[in-house]
Amino acid sequence: MKAKTLLHFVSIACLSAVYSFGQVDCTKSTKLVCQFPFSAQTLGVFAAGTNSTTSLATAAENVANPINASIATQLTQLPVPSATVGVVTLQKKGSQFGTAFDNLGPVLTDRPDTVGRGHIFAGFSYQHFNFNSLAGHDLSNIPIGFQYTAGNVTSFDAVSNQVKFQLDQYVAVATYGATKRTDISVVVPINSVSLTVTTSGFQGYQYNASTNSYGQIFSPTTSVSSTGSASGVGDVTLIVKQMLLGQEGTRGAVAAGVSARFPSGDALNYLGSGAFGGNVYGLFEYRARLAPHLKLSYQWNTNSQVMNLQAAPTTGLPGGLQYAGGADYKIVRSLTLAADILGNQFVNVPSFILGQTQLPGPSGTGGIPSQISSTTPTTLTYTTANFSGGLKWSPKAHFLLYGNVLVQLNNVGLRSDPVPLFGIAYNFKTTH
Numbered sequence: 001m002k003a004k005t006l007l008h009f010v011s012i013a014c015l016s017a018v019y020s021f022g023q024v025d026c027t028k029s030t031k032l033v034c035q036f037p038f039s040a041q042t043l044g045v046f047a048a049g050t051n052s053t054t055s056l057a058t059a060a061e062n063v064a065n066p067i068n069a070s071i072a073t074q075l076t077q078l079p080v081p082s083a084t085v086g087v088v089t090l091q092k093k094g095s096q097f098g099t100a101f102d103n104l105g106p107v108l109t110d111r112p113d114t115v116g117r118g119h120i121f122a123g124f125s126y127q128h129f130n131f132n133s134l135a136g137h138d139l140s141n142i143p144i145g146f147q148y149t150a151g152n153v154t155s156f157d158a159v160s161n162q163v164k165f166q167l168d169q170y171v172a173v174a175t176y177g178a179t180k181r182t183d184i185s186v187v188v189p190i191n192s193v194s195l196t197v198t199t200s201g202f203q204g205y206q207y208n209a210s211t212n213s214y215g216q217i218f219s220p221t222t223s224v225s226s227t228g229s230a231s232g233v234g235d236v237t238l239i240v241k242q243m244l245l246g247q248e249g250t251r252g253a254v255a256a257g258v259s260a261r262f263p264s265g266d267a268l269n270y271l272g273s274g275a276f277g278g279n280v281y282g283l284f285e286y287r288a289r290l291a292p293h294l295k296l297s298y299q300w301n302t303n304s305q306v307m308n309l310q311a312a313p314t315t316g317l318p319g320g321l322q323y324a325g326g327a328d329y330k331i332v333r334s335l336t337l338a339a340d341i342l343g344n345q346f347v348n349v350p351s352f353i354l355g356q357t358q359l360p361g362p363s364g365t366g367g368i369p370s371q372i373s374s375t376t377p378t379t380l381t382y383t384t385a386n387f388s389g390g391l392k393w394s395p396k397a398h399f400l401l402y403g404n405v406l407v408q409l410n411n412v413g414l415r416s417d418p419v420p421l422f423g424i425a426y427n428f429k430t431t432h
Contacts, residue, residue: 018192024268024309026064026088031268032228033068033309034196036312037192043156059148059308066377069350070135073318074384074414076235076265076273077299079108079342079406079425080171081125104336104392107404107421109324111293112255112283114183114243118430121175125423127406129167129416135351135380136411139163143201143354145373152210156359158373160201168192169234173425175291181243189234191271198225205359205368210362214368230269235277237261246285255283256424275304275317281388295324320345320381326388334395337402340388345412351380390421400425 026034082105105111115121132139168191175185200223206215239259246253259279265272281297299385301317308315326340357374364370390404406419 004423008046023311024305025389026061026309029226029268031266032193032195032270032308033200033268034228035195035226035228039177045284051199059146062377063144063146063352063375065308065310065391066352067134068309068350069307070268070380071414072270072273072304073346073349074344075167075270075378076317077319077344078167078169078184078269079386079388080169080189081108081123081173081402081404081421082110103287103289103328103330104338104394104400104402106293106324106326106338106340106388107390107392107402107423108342108388108406109157109293109295109326109340110241110257110281110283111285112241112243112246112253113285114181114241114247114255114426115177116176117180119177119427120430121173121425121427123173123400123423123425125171125172125402125421127169127171128423129169129252129419131165131167131414131416133411133415135413137354138254139165143373144375145354145357146295146375147357152208153174153215154207154360155204156357156372157202157204157208159199159203162198162200164196167193181247182242183239184242187237187239189236189265190232191234191265192231193228193270194229196225196227198223200224203369203372205372207359207361209360212360214363214366217367219394228267230271232271233267234265235261235272236264236273241283246287251284251287253287255281256283257283261303267304273301273304273317274306274313275301277301277317277319279322281322289330290327291329292327293325295322297322318346318349320347320383334393336392338388338390341409342386342388342406343383345381345383347381348379349381352376353378384413385409390412398427400427 020162024034028175064417140162141380142163143158144161147154147156170190173185175183178184194237205217208215237259239257241257261277263272263274263276267274277299277364279297279299281295283295285291285293298321299319301319302314303313304317305313307313307317322344324340324342326338329337353376355376356371358371359368386408387407388404390402392400392402394400402423404421408415
């Protein structure tokens with residue numbers, strides 16, 4: 001497989017799946033973005049039965065948009081396995097023979113070493129995400145509050161949402177050594193998303209400003225549950241890496257690279273980002289039995305529909321600085337222990353703040369509470385911090401098995417339980 005073959009594969013995979021977005025009608029659409037964590041349609045049924053109003057729908061959308069955007073922003077930039085994991089051969093100065101550098105490399109970050117001219121690295125991995133919180137709030141209980149006005153009457157409404165959200169991700173990686181210093185890689189994720197949302201505990205209070213009194217009070221005991229799932233190819237990424245130092249047997253190594261992410265996944269079903277993305281990065285490594293490594297990069301993205309479902313895509317998907325630092329330790333020749341700290345910055349992410357709204361007029365008596373839950377849209381800039389630890393085992397030449405666990409250290413953005421990962425890889429030389 002040559003570089004042209006890889007580029008041809010990427011163009012076919014991406015161009016066949018890229019599509020344009022417009023305004024999304026969540027009263028009709030079955031896409032997951034219209035169900036998670038709740039839909040405007042569900043809120044309308046609770047708040048006004050079948051007599052939903054434009055004001056109510058607008059209020060519900062204003063609450064739903066930042067939650068969806070907060071989820072989609074991070075969900076579409078999850079860590080994926082390295083495109084070069086395996087034994088690297090160093091060429092010592094003045095010698096035609098290579099010397100094996102036995103550390104098998106990190107799992108969720110890259111290193112400067114290349115696979116070698118004419119070599120192909122192929123890998124496949126699986127990881128499972130079970131999300132437990134969003135913006136610091138437990139997904140088992142997200143209270144949502146909103147209000148809307150029609151004439152002299154203002155409705156104050158609140159519901160409670162219990163969300164179960166999981167993602168199974170399968171990642172195929174192929175890297176071709178175009179030269180001894182240049183690698184071209186393709187990363188193809190295949191995602192399977194499932195969610196169950198139960199909305200209950202509705203409270204609704206209608207306040208008439210002209211009479212300074214409350215009219216109809218809603219407190220249905222019913223709940224609404226919805227289950228949805230989707231699966232398919234995610235966003236395909238093309239990577240070009242160039243080694244700058246370290247090819248001739250030195251202990252230190254430096255490389256630089258660029259990557260392009262194509263919106264081949266269905267963003268409205270949380271399978272992709274809905275935006276083109278670009279990344280530039282630098283890689284640093286010191287080759288030893290305990291081999292430290294560092295990656296610094298910057299991610300930027302084009303506009304995405306998931307940032308605002310009720311309008312054409314005019315807002316860029318948040319990106320920012322990224323880093324990964326850690327070390328590999330050779331336990332024996334065929335077994336390596338790896339550990340890393342990975343951080344992703346997300347700048348100006350649409351998000352939300354949960355609080356309380358003071359009800360006006362004669363509240364606090366006659367079954368009318370003095371306060372009710374409220375949800376306020378906002379924007380946040382945050383950096384996720386994750387610990388990655390794993391083992392890599394090479395039972396025979398060119399063949400590799402690896403396992404890893406990813407643990408998020410801070411409670412920001414969309415957070416998961418510890419993420420297990422298992423993978424297999426093979427490095428071989430073409431006949432050309």
